[in-house]
Amino acid sequence: MNTQHPVIVLMSVNDTETHALLDAFIGLGLPPVQVTKGGRTYNDLGIHGGCSIVHTICEMGAGGVGASQQRTSEAIEHWQPKAIIAVGIAFGMDEKKQAIGDVLVSTQIQDYELGRLNEDGTLTPRGDKPSSSDTLRNRFRQTDNTESRRVGDWPKVRFGLLLTGQKLVDNKDYRESLKAISQEAIGGEMEGIGLYVGAEIAKVDWIIVKAICDWGHNKSRAEKDAWQKVAAKNAARVVKTALDVDGLYGGVTAHPVSSLQAIVAEARPNPIALGLWQKKLAFLQQEEALAVDPVQRFSILQRIEEAKAKIQEFGGCL
Known part of the structure; x- marks a missing residue:
């Protein structure tokens, strides 16, 4: 800490x-x-x-x-x-x-x-x-x-x-x-x-x-x-x-030279995480299409937006 x-x-x-x-x-x-x-x-x-x-x-x-x-x-x-x-x-x-x-x-x-x-x-x-x-x-x-x-x-x-x-x-x-x-x-x-x-x-x-x-x-x-x-x-x-x-x-965020490699690595696409979120998005989109209850549909739509954001975060395209 x-x-x-x-x-x-x-x-x-x-x-x-x-x-x-x-x-x-x-x-x-x-x-x-x-x-x-x-x-x-x-x-x-x-x-x-x-x-x-x-x-x-x-x-x-x-x-x-x-x-x-x-x-x-x-x-x-x-x-x-x-x-x-x-x-x-x-x-x-x-x-x-x-x-x-x-x-x-x-x-x-x-x-x-x-x-x-x-x-x-x-x-x-x-x-x-x-x-x-x-x-x-x-x-x-x-x-x-x-x-x-x-x-x-x-x-x-x-x-x-x-x-x-x-x-x-x-x-x-x-x-x-x-x-x-x-x-x-x-x-x-x-x-x-x-x-x-x-x-x-x-x-x-x-x-x-x-x-x-x-x-x-x-x-x-x-x-x-x-x-x-x-x-x-x-x-x-x-x-x-x-x-x-x-x-x-x-408070100021500092990025010392010793941390540069970690920062660059963090910015690279993560293919494993990307694949998992793409699968989750596809599943949620199927669930959303079948949802009848408006509250359930609202919850699914919130999770879809989250999945899309994560796909972009891990270097994917929508």
């Missing part, structure tokens, strides 16, 4: 989020290098944009054992990072104006647990609305503006207030009550307040980047797995693209 570069810690919760991050940063299906510090095991995701990227997995929520506040504090102690980013999936607030896979970037967060329960049953929030790091917000805004002009399939990225709390929201009436608390909220998740508390105490930059995988109700629907994969992949893609640009926290 090269700690001469500025360190940025990425945090995920479930397997879908974790695998999406690993696929984005080290390659599809490849195992990460593990590093243990202070009894905690991390994944070394390499140097990106001149920064060392470290990954930690936390338990669901903010305040329990192994949850986001504890993991944030531990990662800060072990790595002295410049920033910590929570990456993964969230629930959206408006099915009519938002879409599954839209990426939500926190400009502020609000704890929906802390408040006053009024006589009429309404809740008046009493927590503040801390703002995420200006440095990170700026990087993500710049990345979104650039990539939306450069790439045709760039995800929709929405910046705004994220609600955060300990409850797994799976009830439409409750989600609507949260919307009433804050009309400006773009979505909700469960780890943000722990991330904020741990980072704020140590004066470390933080931000949340999570994509919409459901609407805070009817979470057990048939599309659940497919929607979570799309959301996690989009969030990981946005984070990877943003961190690939040099200069964040002074």
Whole structure:
């Protein structure tokens, strides 16, 4: 692990989020290098944009054992990072104006647990609305503006207030009550307040980047797995693209002369990998032609685009 570069810690919760991050940063299906510090095991995701990227997995929520506040504090102690980013999936607030896979970037967060329960049953929030790091917000805004002009399939990225709390929201009436608390909220998740508390105490930059995988109700629907994969992949893609640009926290990617041979070899076509991805593309195109269910077809189309990108990456033509 090269700690001469500025360190940025990425945090995920479930397997879908974790695998999406690993696929984005080290390659599809490849195992990460593990590093243990202070009894905690991390994944070394390499140097990106001149920064060392470290990954930690936390338990669901903010305040329990192994949850986001504890993991944030531990990662800060072990790595002295410049920033910590929570990456993964969230629930959206408006099915009519938002879409599954839209990426939500926190400009502020609000704890929906802390408040006053009024006589009429309404809740008046009493927590503040801390703002995420200006440095990170700026990087993500710049990345979104650039990539939306450069790439045709760039995800929709929405910046705004994220609600955060300990409850797994799976009830439409409750989600609507949260919307009433804050009309400006773009979505909700469960780890943000722990991330904020741990980072704020140590004066470390933080931000949340999570994509919409459901609407805070009817979470057990048939599309659940497919929607979570799309959301996690989009969030990981946005984070990877943003961190690939040099200069964040002074990090610069260096290519020493001794590494030139490895760089050239990496750029050469890989016939074995190319052949595997070409076979996978052909199979997926057959599956897409037979698919009737729109959700299944959507998932297959996402995988087809991934296969096409990999074929081009390994020197093939479409």
